[in-house]
Each structure stands twice: as C-alpha cells, then as structure tokens.
Amino acid sequence: MPYEMIAALMFGSMLAVMLTGQRMFGVIGFVAVVAAVWLWGDRGGHDLAFAQTIKLMNWFPLMTLPMFIFMGYVLSESKLADDLYRMFHVWFGPVPGGLAIGTILLMVLISAMNGLSVAGMAIGATIALPELLKRNYDKLMVTGVIQAGSSLGILVPPSVVLVLYAMIARQPVTHLWAAGLVPGLMLAVLFILYIWLRCRMNPALGPAIDPEELAQVTTREKYMLLLSGLMPLAIFAVMMVPFVLGYTRLVESAVVGAISALAVSVAKGRMTWAILETCTKKTLAISCMFLWIILAALAFGAVFDGLRAVDFVRQLFMDNLGLGRWEILILMQVSFLLMGMFLDDTAMLVIVAPLYVPIVQMLEFNLIWYGVLYTITCQIAYMTPPFGYNLFLMRAMAPNEVTLTEIYRSIIPFVGVMIIGLGLVMAFPQIALWLPSVLFP
Amino acid sequence: QSTIRWRLQTYAGASLGAQVAKPAIDMFNAIAGDEMQIDLFYADQLVPTGELFQAMQRGTIDAVQSDDDSMASPTEVTVFGGYFPFASRYSLDVPALFNNWGLNEIWGEEYAKVGVKHISAGSWDPCHFITSTPITSLADLQGKRVFTFPTAGRFLSQFGVVPVTVPWEDVEIALQTREIDGVAWCGITEAHEVGWADVTSHFLTNNISGAWIGHFFSNMERWNELPPHLQVLMTTCFEQSHYYRQHWYWAGEARLRTESKKLELTSIPDAEWATVETAARAFWEEIAAESETKAKVVDIFRNYNAAMDQAGRPYRYS
Amino acid sequence: MPRFVMTYLHMVEALNYRVGRLAMWSLFALMGVLAWGAIARAGFSPQIWTDEMAQFLLMGYFMLGGAYSLQMGSAVRMDLLYDRWSDKTKAAVDCITIFTLIVYLGVLLWGGIESTQFALEYGERRRGLWQPYMAPIKIIMCIGILLMILQCSAFLIRDIATVRGIKIAERDTNAL
Numbered sequence A: 001m002p003y004e005m006i007a008a009l010m011f012g013s014m015l016a017v018m019l020t021g022q023r024m025f026g027v028i029g030f031v032a033v034v035a036a037v038w039l040w041g042d043r044g045g046h047d048l049a050f051a052q053t054i055k056l057m058n059w060f061p062l063m064t065l066p067m068f069i070f071m072g073y074v075l076s077e078s079k080l081a082d083d084l085y086r087m088f089h090v091w092f093g094p095v096p097g098g099l100a101i102g103t104i105l106l107m108v109l110i111s112a113m114n115g116l117s118v119a120g121m122a123i124g125a126t127i128a129l130p131e132l133l134k135r136n137y138d139k140l141m142v143t144g145v146i147q148a149g150s151s152l153g154i155l156v157p158p159s160v161v162l163v164l165y166a167m168i169a170r171q172p173v174t175h176l177w178a179a180g181l182v183p184g185l186m187l188a189v190l191f192i193l194y195i196w197l198r199c200r201m202n203p204a205l206g207p208a209i210d211p212e213e214l215a216q217v218t219t220r221e222k223y224m225l226l227l228s229g230l231m232p233l234a235i236f237a238v239m240m241v242p243f244v245l246g247y248t249r250l251v252e253s254a255v256v257g258a259i260s261a262l263a264v265s266v267a268k269g270r271m272t273w274a275i276l277e278t279c280t281k282k283t284l285a286i287s288c289m290f291l292w293i294i295l296a297a298l299a300f301g302a303v304f305d306g307l308r309a310v311d312f313v314r315q316l317f318m319d320n321l322g323l324g325r326w327e328i329l330i331l332m333q334v335s336f337l338l339m340g341m342f343l344d345d346t347a348m349l350v351i352v353a354p355l356y357v358p359i360v361q362m363l364e365f366n367l368i369w370y371g372v373l374y375t376i377t378c379q380i381a382y383m384t385p386p387f388g389y390n391l392f393l394m395r396a397m398a399p400n401e402v403t404l405t406e407i408y409r410s411i412i413p414f415v416g417v418m419i420i421g422l423g424l425v426m427a428f429p430q431i432a433l434w435l436p437s438v439l440f441p
Numbered sequence B: 001q002s003t004i005r006w007r008l009q010t011y012a013g014a015s016l017g018a019q020v021a022k023p024a025i026d027m028f029n030a031i032a033g034d035e036m037q038i039d040l041f042y043a044d045q046l047v048p049t050g051e052l053f054q055a056m057q058r059g060t061i062d063a064v065q066s067d068d069d070s071m072a073s074p075t076e077v078t079v080f081g082g083y084f085p086f087a088s089r090y091s092l093d094v095p096a097l098f099n100n101w102g103l104n105e106i107w108g109e110e111y112a113k114v115g116v117k118h119i120s121a122g123s124w125d126p127c128h129f130i131t132s133t134p135i136t137s138l139a140d141l142q143g144k145r146v147f148t149f150p151t152a153g154r155f156l157s158q159f160g161v162v163p164v165t166v167p168w169e170d171v172e173i174a175l176q177t178r179e180i181d182g183v184a185w186c187g188i189t190e191a192h193e194v195g196w197a198d199v200t201s202h203f204l205t206n207n208i209s210g211a212w213i214g215h216f217f218s219n220m221e222r223w224n225e226l227p228p229h230l231q232v233l234m235t236t237c238f239e240q241s242h243y244y245r246q247h248w249y250w251a252g253e254a255r256l257r258t259e260s261k262k263l264e265l266t267s268i269p270d271a272e273w274a275t276v277e278t279a280a281r282a283f284w285e286e287i288a289a290e291s292e293t294k295a296k297v298v299d300i301f302r303n304y305n306a307a308m309d310q311a312g313r314p315y316r317y318s
Numbered sequence C: 001m002p003r004f005v006m007t008y009l010h011m012v013e014a015l016n017y018r019v020g021r022l023a024m025w026s027l028f029a030l031m032g033v034l035a036w037g038a039i040a041r042a043g044f045s046p047q048i049w050t051d052e053m054a055q056f057l058l059m060g061y062f063m064l065g066g067a068y069s070l071q072m073g074s075a076v077r078m079d080l081l082y083d084r085w086s087d088k089t090k091a092a093v094d095c096i097t098i099f100t101l102i103v104y105l106g107v108l109l110w111g112g113i114e115s116t117q118f119a120l121e122y123g124e125r126r127r128g129l130w131q132p133y134m135a136p137i138k139i140i141m142c143i144g145i146l147l148m149i150l151q152c153s154a155f156l157i158r159d160i161a162t163v164r165g166i167k168i169a170e171r172d173t174n175a176l
C-alpha cells in the first residue's frame, strides 16, 4: 500500500474510532501503535511510542503547563477575581450592555494571569454568568461573551498553546507571546464593539444597572475597587518582567507566576487547605489530560514522519492542487477549523502543525505570525461544536437555565467576530508582528 | 525482488542535515536505484537523539549518523566522540588517526560488542566558542552558560563554564531567550548555516579541538543482510559525505572569518590559552585511568600529536 | 460480580488513588526544584542537577498521576454520539473500545520495559554534566503505565457490571 494511503487511512480510522466516544488519547495512541507495529513490527516498531516519552522529557518549556494551569485554578478557586468582577460591575454597570463589556475586560485581565481558558471559563460561568442573568441580560449574548472572552486566555500571554506551538515550530516563546498580545486586545475590542452595537440597537439585551443599587456604593469604595485591578497587573509584571529582561527562564517565570498567585490569595486570606487541595487536584487532572494527549499524538506524529506525510501534504497543496501561497494558507486555516470541530486542539497541534509548519516556512510566511493565526483558529475550535473545551466547560458549569442548544447558538456571532479578527491579522501581519519587532529589535 | 528500505536518522536538524547528510544519501539512492533506498530523517524526527543508539541497536532505525557522545552510546569510546579536547588540530588528523594509527579497529571492536556496525569515521568541524558577549580572557569564561558536548562540558567546567543541555534544534531559541550565553559546539561555517550567527555576536578564535569525530553506524544484523556490493557502496557514499563536509567546512572557515559581518572575532592570548591546553593533558590522564581501552586511545592521540610536532612545518605550525 | 473481581477492583482503584495523590503533591516539589535552580543561579552558583531533576519530576507527575486522573474522568472524549446514549449503551461500547487504551498502553509498556532493560544493562545516564542514571525514571514510567492498564481493567469491570445491570458504588475521588 502506498504511504499516502496508509497516512490517510490512519487519520480516517482515528476519527472513526473517536466517534465511539472513547478517551481521545487512547484512540490516538492506539492508531499510532497499531500502524507502527504493522509497518515496522519486525524492526522494533513497538518502541516508537515509548521513545516519545524521552522527547516529551526533553521539551523543557512543557513544564510551564502545570504551572499556568495551577495559577488559573488558584485565581478561580480562591475567588481572587471577585473584587475584579465587582470593579467592572460598578464602573461599567450604568452603560447599556456595560456588564457584558466589563466581563470581556475581566476576561482580558484573567487571561494575563493564566495560560489556558479554563480559569476564565470557571470565573465567568460561576461569578459573572449568574449575576448577568439576574439582571436580565440576554442569555444567548452573555453565554457567548463568557466563552469567547475566556478563549483569549490562549492568545494573551502567558499562553500554553503558544508554548506548544513554539516547541513544534522552533520559534522563541518570547516573540510569540509578544505577537499574541495586540491581536488578543484587538479581539477584545471587537467583542466589545459587537456587544455595544447590539445593545445600542436593542437595549433590552443588556439593561443598565438600577441607579439605586449603584447609589449604595460609596465614591470611596468605587475608587478602592479600581485598586483591585492592580493585582492582576502586578502578578503579570512579577512574572513577565524578569523573563523579558532575561533574569528568569520561561519555566522559572511560570513558577514565579504560580507562587505569586498563591501568595496573593494567602495574603488576601482567601486560601484554605481545602482550596489548595482542590487546585492541586484539578491541576493534576488537566495536566494529565494534556500530557497524555501530547504523548499519544507524538507517537502518531512519529509514524506520520516515518511515512513522509509532510512530502505528501506538500505535494497535494503545491503540485496537485496548483495553489498560490495565500490560497494554501487559507486552505490550511480552513482545514484547521474543520478538524478543530472534531479533534482535540492539542492533538491537532502536535499531529498537524509538524506537517504544516514546513509548508508555511517554504511559502516564506513568518512563523511567528502564523503562530498567532493558528492560536486564533484554536480559539474558534475551542468553541465550535461538537468538540470544544470551552463548550464542555460551559456545559458543566453553566446554571441549569442555560440549555445546550443555547450554548451552541450563543457562540455563532462571536465565531463570526473571531473570523473577522483572523482575517484582519492575515491582511495586516503588523498587528501581530509590531510588538515583537519593538521589544526584540 | 523488492527494494531494500532503510531508515537513517542523523543527529543534525534539517538545515544542517541538508549539507552534512542529504547529499550522500541522495547519491546512494541514485546509484542503488531499485535495489535499495535509504530514507533520511533529521534530528528527533522518529526518536529523540538520546535514544538513537538504542533504536539502532534494536533495529527500529537501521542506520545512524552521529558522534558517539551525542547519541550516548554505551561503549568505552563514547568519551572521544564529539570533541575530545585538543586531540586533533586539523581536519586531516581524524582520517589519519582512524585509518593509519589504529582507531578504526578499536571503534569497530567496541561497537561490535554492542551489536552495532561502525561503518566509518569522519573529520567534522572544529569546536569554537560562539557567544553573545566577547571572550578575551579565561576569566570571561566564568559563569558562561554554554551549549556543548558532554565531554567538552565536563572538561570546560573547571574554567567556570556552565554546560547546559537543550536539544540541538532548540539552541537558537535558547540563545534568543537568553537561556544560554553561547555555544561551544562548532566552527564558523555551521554557525552561519544553522542561523546561530544571527543571534550571537562573538567568535573566539581559540578552539578546544580542531576537528570533531563523527560517524556512520548501522544495526549489525541489518548490515550483515546486505549484499557485499551494497555494503561497499554505502561505505563509499558515507566516506564521500565526510569528504564533502571537510571541504565545505574548511572553505567556510576562512571565507566567513574574513567576510562575514555577523560575528566579531576575539582571542584569548596564547600564553593564557596554554593553561587550557595543559589542563587538557591532565584531563587525558584522568580519562586514560578509567579503562584499558581508553588508555589505548589516549596513547594513540599522544603519539600521533608528538609525531606531528616533531615533523614540524608543514604538519604543525605552533 | 464474583467476590474476587470486586476485591480486585477495589484494590486497583485504591492503589491508583494513593499513588495519584502522591503524584499530585509532587507538583510542589517541581516548583521547589525550579525555584531553587533560579535562586541558586542568581545568588551563588548554578546547580547542575535542577533542570534534569525537574524533567524527571514532570514525567513522574503525569505518569504516576495518570491512573488517578483517569479515575477523576479528566480524559476528554469526543461526545458527539456518546452523550446521547444511555448509560448502558455507553458501558457496552466502552467495554469494547477500552481495548484501544489497553493496546496503546500495552505497547507503550512493552517499549518501556525494553528501554528500562537497556538502561539497566548499560548503566545508561542522561546527557549533561550531572549525568544521572536513567533506569530509575524509566522504571517509574513503566510503573505509571502499568497502573493505567490496571485502571483500564477496573473500568472494564465496572462497564461489564453496568451492562449486566449490577450497581457498584462510585469511588469518591475527592476523599482525602
């Protein structure tokens, strides 16, 4: 059987077995080892899977993963974000749609303190969502706001997705993180614009807060609340400044971030033994989920390498389809979006990025810029059914009055906004590349 | 009759591998045609470099291009792979040592013991410090975090150098993120070829070795299964790879040192550098005391270098 | 279900729970080692062992914690169809598809055992200045993989029970 047939067969059977609902890492690993043993069984094909553990061990920046996850859980479990939420509540409440806009800003700040979208989702779904619903905000809109807003966690630094991409594309994390910041803020602005426009056209979607309720807040308290906004900025600075200046390495900065989040929660009297235990346990659960998927996907990727799948994909895009460089790039993004509907984003990154990165390089596109495009695509994949982390989390955490259909419908306009954002970054690469060019001349 | 297919993984990443591995593999494939084809894989593609030896010994990979040190081979000669400090001065030293002074036999025997065929040894590039801050005295080495070979790292740590282990492919990023201050790894040609010259600023002309010893190996069983004419063809093509590499590096050394604007050249005064050379002799004694085989190899180095010194110009300029 | 099967089930789950809790707390050891590396480098002299130690800790963390994380149900599934099935259907399908995990983990263990044998036979050490022996971490990884296989067998037992309409109390993964 020709190699490209085997590669296609592997991909197809992986998707098919996944439909049975079995745990993803097992399915990916299963297809990988069966193919390896079948292809090279007489020549030690069986140890390809285990050899990947050593590769994983060598990926030093991977150590940031549990750190950023832990940091996110400390933020959400110890309710550190309560004051933040109240700040936005008080300051933006009087504007129509203001609470939703404040929620987006809250998500931006939370994104600056953790590497995934989990913390944002948890805080959004448990603190913001019930409040918004109580104040008669449109259910569809606020459900979408929280899912879209929390997805900024992987674009605004620190970002675990960009760390993974950096390891695969072999690009400096510093540059990638810097490149993610402006597009992240741009997406936030686009979300806010969308909310503002919708609420202007139909104020019932986001009613302003009752003035009487606001009158209970003293002016002094109002300004004191602004101070709470300093906390995330301080954590961000403590983590990032020594890193950008070269005093700490990436993984050490992640540790600094985790420890400072812990310190703040202790100082504020929010940390109890039970909360610490919950954070540590959930960190293990999510870290294991990621690491096992990466390990299995690495085995899958090694077999793909052995089959020379890169050459096959390159041939398909360049020779057979005879496409131009932009057409290929768009096609790659579309294929990522489609796969993102069904596949775990991490698995997708580890399996597909090694195939696409050399092509992007050959087409002479900037790999830092492409990392940002990839991450925005990932953000969309996080929210699009049937498979998406943010969807799962929303389903698990949302109050009962929000139905599954509503969760699915709520993301439609936001996905639209994100596709516009994706288009903007594609058309104007400077949106992503300006900051790294200033920081790292 | 079906085509014999081998998988060869090199220690080198794609950019360097395009020079130091691909031409020879392409040549072999073109000549062998339907009889045999070798699929080339770059660093970490199928297995991580640290696992290369095991994978070859078990046959997951049929052949490997690497130095002994990088692939962590469990032999008595591993310590001499990569750069054994000051063992060689010119690139022709290595083929002379292997073909005429008896190293080939020692390597062949050592690898046969662990089920691996040592196909051929070649002279690779010299080992220099390439850093982001200038080095003009031994004191500048203090605290420098440097990517280097294990044996070189062990030797250099007495001068305050801190060897850092990162995968070869991540060196450029580690330089950019200031995780390391430089490399003690290669000559100026490789530094330019793989892009390290773009993220560093200084090149120290004093080298800790004139040429690195690298090899091609294969799984012994696989090797024995090959018909003799393919064995000869493979050996020839691999020899050709070493040769290509010699003139590619050598030509680049002079040209890039004079023409490239990317790296500024600095040196440590000869008198001070002599301390390092003396330390190397002591290091050799230390290694020789570890085993009989090691003592034999160190002896050959010592005799060879003595002979070269005695021969005077043009064999040794000092 | 037969008594010895139930005993086996509870033993496996209890073992994985204990080991997993240990791995869970090792997160702080990982933080400590990395922080110590940074402090030592800035304050006095760089430590040669911290990077490799941290790498070993991360491997131990997710290998030994793997089975417990499975218990907690953290591994993601594609639930397009799965979500719509009854518990019985889910269990019936899982009874078959759990073998994908068992096969993957089995092959992983097979490679792991060979690699460990190599590490023991040749006294394999990790590259770098510290050069720690590789056998201990490889043994730990093999144990982690084995525990995950045992956990899969526990899932299988639970699923068979569900298909046959037998109720087995869920294990409380939150207990201390």
Ligand code: NA
Residues within 6 Å of the ligand: A110, A111, A112, A113, A114, A115, A116, A152, A153, A154, A155, A156, A157, A158, A159
């Ligand atoms: Na973030």
Ligand code: NA
Residues within 6 Å of the ligand: A340, A341, A342, A380, A381, A382, A383, A384, A385, A386, A387, A388
């Ligand atoms: Na999706």
